Amino acid sequence: MQENTIDPGDVLRKAKIVLLIDWPTPDLPRTLLEAGFMVFCYSPNGYTRAEIVVEYPHDVNQKNIFPPKNKEGFLVFRPLASSPPDIDIVNVYRPEQEHAKIVTSLLPAVGAKCIWLQPPVTSINTRDLAAKHKLIFIEGHDIAEIARQL
Structure with a gap:
């Protein structure tokens, strides 16, 4: 799928569950x-x-605990025994050389249909791989910034 036909806001509005593979700051999760x-x-x-x-x-x-900074509450990550179900979006903040494994192994395992590269991460190769696997591909848009606007 070509990014220019995809509205990241629409994709995020339809989603309920997001899987993050790394992130730039704890503010994103x-x-x-x-x-x-x-x-x-x-x-x-x-x-x-x-x-x-x-x-x-x-x-x-x-x-796995991030104290609050100008916000209420502690951000906590609790370990799971297995993969989470029914992921809508996989947001990736990892180098391009890791993307192929993410697209071919991780996305199918969690049922995700969208790979979202978190800026500044971009990749023509990942865009092509996503198209080959019939995945929605988004890059160049900060998922947290769009979430704030919903």
């Missing part, structure tokens, strides 16, 4: 949560579910 999305994350250590809690959680590894 926090913004998505505050906008009402269910947010999961993926790293080589597995999947986590993001949430905002009022009090410091003592049942979570400290490296």
